[in-house]
Amino acid sequence: MRKIRAMVVDDSAFMRRMIGDILEKAGIEVIAAARDGVEALEKLNGFTPDVILLDVEMPRMNGLIFLDEAMRRGPYRVVMLSALTGEGSQYTIEALERGALDFIQKPSGSISLDIEKKAEEIVSKVRAVVEVPLEKLRDFKALRFPSREAGKVEKGMAGGEAIAEKLVFIASSTGGPRALKALFAGLRNLKKSCAVIVQHMPAGFTTRFAKHLDDIAPFSVIEASGGELTWINRAFLAPEGKHLLMKEDKSLVLNDDPPVAGLKPCADLTLLSAVKAFGKNILAVVLTGMGKDALEGCRAVKNSGGKVVAESQDSALIFGMPGAVVRENLADWVLPLEAIPRVILEWDEA
Template identity: 45%
Template sequence: MRKIRVLVVDDSMFMRRMISDLLSQDAAIEVVGTARNGQEGLEKARALKPDVITLDVEMPVMDGVTMLQKLMQEQPTPVLMLSSLTTEGAEITLKCLELGAVDFITKPSGSISLDIYKISSQIIEKVKAAAQARVAATSVPTQATAVVSPARAVIARRGGDAPLVVIGASTGGPRALSVVMSSLPADLEAKILLIQHMPEGFTRSLAERLDRNSPFIVREAQGDEVLEPGVAFLAQGGKHLKVERGSRLVLTQDPPVHGVRPAVDVALLSIAQNYPGKVVVAILTGMGSDGAAGVRALYAKGAYTIAEDESTCVVFGMPRAAIQTGCVKRVVPLDQVAQAITEGVKELCSSSRAA
């Protein structure tokens, strides 16, 4: 079997050595080169044509963000960012995901993490996932710019009986969510929940970025909120999100499901059990099968179900698993997901009025 060829780019000699040693422990991975900065990283990427690149952000000569931009224009390659847990680090990481990085790894203790070995299994798993990813020769995704009114919070909406839209995503999700949320119409009569696989410390920044480009108010869920039309709540990183009776949001530290927290299935199954209203579900790009069980349960209760088409997925795992349940009504490319959601909401509203 052909090994996954990896290029490690980091300005710290210690980190280059540690990451290389950790990856080399896996028989399926071969570290074919290392680089000290973004300029050297680009040169070695051109020469070595690796399957995956691990990329630090802060480096001399050329930083990781600049290298990523140039790489995605010249030679699209799956990139795994190394991120710090700071607020600034989260912002830069999310920018890199928008620019085309597949995923990121959080350094346990700063730019030079002496305890990087603690996350060795995570690094290996994410490198293997990145090797399967589809990356496109684009810098920033083409998307509609939301025209957001300063008074959007008081736009007349349907009220408590507005359908609930739930969007779940994993690898490639932040970029996909940005495309979908910026494309939804401002007058859509819906409440929204967003579940993105992401560790603690990153979802607040993601919510703020989505909020700036969406006609909906986007907030990181804190727990005890009540679903409301015109507002999208993003599941908090590192915690499961459930919907209890009365449309109340609850955060829990229950064990990970499918190896992740928040898990899409946890949210969807709680909705199937506790939410009496109409539901639209969209499963976007992501590794694994999270969301499939929830799609099956909600479809049985009349939900309008959507999955992203393989042609636009970074990783066609979660959508494939949902489709394989036989409970997905629409399969559409990413640029048509917002339209499919809108049509689903209108169809459910029409059926409610007819009833």
């Protein structure tokens, strides 16, 4: 079997060496390294990497500009490497929307002497994204998001101050940011439902991502802070580093219990608590992502009489999460991403 071939793009020679060592130890061949986007583009003329590990903040050409040009030429499978800075997190969110498949947060800044802490995550994400067919990336890159700001009714107040009868729950991971924006762009105002989203993200990103979703959704989307009531026609994004749970009075609460299977927030925990609050009135939507988070939650939803939608393998960049639901025969619908908004709206209005 041919080795996975990677390119490492980072302005720090130390980081390039350390990341390269991590990959080589795992049997992943580093065929090229570059100190910025300009050099990386030059090297793409002579190398064809399976995966590009890309820094965000670099001189001459940052990761975002490089990504645009590389995706125009390619596309390529790209995993972002981001430090926890305001500008870095903003660029990373934009990179995910422009075609990057996933991202890894550097543990201690742009030059992370302790990058070995991320070795397992780096290797697992490289191995995961290499399974994404380039044809899917071409389709994914072509997604367009209409501006919805003018169509909002007082930031999603169309439902008034009424507690939702129904819950639309959405879980996603790798490939999720762009899929969620496409999903929300296809929705209208919800008449009976509230939406809750668990997207796997590390610290420093969910606040900005909630704002990105809010810019395109027909209703208000905010990062949950705990204590909110699940009003009709609102959406709440689980914050990074906390589990988002639901009380029986349909209010939201944050929980600081340990990660579940390495995940915090964990979609399973949110769904299991939601079943106690909403019973059969739940539509669980499982989108692209590695692993099987949301599987046990979907099982509980089905046992309560609720419904489940799984994104189909045709459109999911990573079929892990929706595939787990499909294999257990828990999905009422298995649909490409573009068909899911219609099901949500019909279920909401029923």
